[in-house]
Amino acid sequence: MVNMRLLWLCAATLVVLASAGTLKDTPKQRFDNYGVYKLTIRNRIQLALIEKIGEISNKYDIWKEYDEHTKEVHIMVSPEELKHFQELLKVNDISSEQMIENVQELIDGEQVTAAADSGTFGWTKYYELSEIEAWLDSVLAAYPTVTEEFIVGQSYEGRTIRGIKISHKAGNPGIFIESNIHAREWITSASATWFINQLLTSEEPAVRNLAESYDWHIVPVFNVDGFEYSHAKNRMWRKTRQPHATNECIGADANRNFDSHWLENNGASSNPCSETFAGDEPGSEPEAKALVEYLTQIKDQFSVYISFHSYGQYLLSPYGHTAAEFPDNYADLLEIGEAFATAIEDLPYGTVYRYGSTADVLYVATGTSVDWVFNELDKKVAFTIEYRDQGRYGFILPPVQIIPNCEELMAGMLALIDKTKELGYI
Template identity: 35%
Template sequence: MKLLCALLVFVASTSAVKNYGGYQVLRVVPQDMEQLQRLHDLYSLLEDTVDFWKEPTRLNQPVDIMVGPNLVKDVKIELSRRCLDFSIFVEDVQTNINNERCTDCVNTKAGFDYTIYHTSKQISQWVTDMAIDHGIVTEINIGKSDEGRDIKAVKISSGGSKRVIYIQGGIHAREWISPATMMYMANEMVTKYGVDSTVTAMVDNCVYDWYIVPSLNVDGYDYTWTNDRMWRKNRQPNTGSSCIGTDLNRNYPYKWGGSGTSDNPCSDIFHGEAPLSGIETSVVHEWLQQFSGNIALFIDFHNYSQLWLYPWGYTNKKNIEQPHKDLQHDLAIRATDALRKPYGTEYFVGMSGPDMYPAAGASEDYGYVTLGVSYSYIVELRDEGNYGFLIPEDWIEPSGIETFEALKVLGTDTLPIGPPIPEA
């Protein structure tokens, strides 16, 4: 009862820039099915009040819970009451935020620095500059966000009519390593074109045009720089609610509104008022229709947890028919084998819903069924446990290097079409 009372009186900070001093991230690792069920029960109780960085999924998989200073004591008591052992994963979230960026480093790089984080405005300018500086790059303006920012993509192509590889980053605003990795990989592709035979083949010899959206959720990302580093959703107002934002990765049309979503506009996993009600998902969906039946590969890059996942995402059941599962799994294994080589980084490969957590209306199912893409993935980038969402800048380059090794496998594969896609 004490915990519930505390939840009812919880009031979010109203300061211009939210300070996460005193916020802790608690980690629980369920050892048996009984503990996992207790964590599911706790998640149902707390999901709209505390921030589950990692939700309850499977045995021996960490569950990370960010808790504000006014609730830390009560949540720890509740965990103990449920006989759930916990450790402190992050002692003070604000300290990690402060250490995320190397503010006193000397930048010795000419031009755009791919080893630091960049603002929304800088990323937008980067797209324009890439098209100016490289003949194989075209600037694509997909449309406008809710706050009027341009949602941009780079197209990398040597010309002609080809099948499409579409990758996107930054659908969740706080996952900064995702846009940074997208830009790093795009730069690797265009600067090594004509120099590295594999990279040249990705653009010339194979049958793909590359479309890379570095930051889909441009409004939310901008907000993480100006107001709240841990903001997740977009910044679109909700009808009849003072709470802002839709979780864009719950807003896609396939199985919209199902498991792993919320109809509470204040929740971080609010699925929106209707399928594709998010301005950003709607705009990109309309733009992608021009490639109908011609998209070979769809990847949505997130962080964290080091996972390479394929449909189904809407359910935690593994026995539901998914005719491309073996093809998707085999390709992901080859990609993650290549990813491992530079630094030994291990990725788990599996089905999104059963092996991570169910999330209806998410991108991997949308790519697979709505767009009809045989190879549709959601990838959770670094890391597994040191920093969570707050990956320090000196990890950007390693993330870009290793993930590009996976991309080279994907971009030089013929990606044959598998069995028919299930009906939406």
């Protein structure tokens, strides 16, 4: 009889080796003189045009989808397309403002010089997947009585999706954090690792209480294939890395691939080349499928679900599929959101976060992990955090802002969990 497990392991190994060969052989993409523009959209025709060019050409990349409140879209444009882009804006009477002149300069600025790099894991630079995993190993070894590893599953390219559980005593209510589902959002895994470190090492009474009163389930890098690719080959990569059966475009938006109002109300795209491609069916991406199976298995072990994203400075609650209706506990979610935002704004940085349902405050987004957990697992406190900033740096947040962003996260989380407990959810 054929050993199916052995065959699977061999196939997974071949996929990883093939991927490694591809990453080694192809040059790293540069973004010299790519600009990012803030567009003011006044009607549906203008919006349809911008969304279409974002899908049909790799010379454009929508960084921030249309915001119903600000009427803004942020889009990256290649230098060779700039003249055509400006003509399109003029003909369609779309006003624009340049936010970033040269994306590559920001990418180069992320790199820490050898003199500034202490060689030990910290939060003054961004790390690659292997470095984050090595740090996780060291944490698990250093705190064996309160930490344990858990495995969500395997990625398309055969990488392991790893998480860490921090538990000080049996019977604690649980909180699950999923980070870096979108590959290019590096601030999310930086914030997740910092948060893990604080839960284990901080001597602040409020943080110690937070650490010891709850079980923390944290996945620092969920989209492991995409994250690796964003470091090795394309800093702006967002999606997974599974090839499409009938299209040359690679990957899907893992955060549109869950079976909760999947592909409804223009909340995702059916175009494999789109950054918000929902996949051919819910759970088509092995990463999303694995998370569904894992969360279903441990659904009685957590009460709160949080997904780390960037950028825009939002705390977003369900629903994502419609702004025409709201959850029964929406008033409570708004109260939690207000506590979170107020705590952050009260810090010396004065950073302002908006809060409310995804579809109402930002845009319609369907098939997201947060909505799936809220709707299908009945976890009534579930949020997406969109970190700094509002477009000055976008996805390429300078390393000097990692610590300030993390300090805001801690202030917000303390308030969020306190209010959630006060309202009786945990």
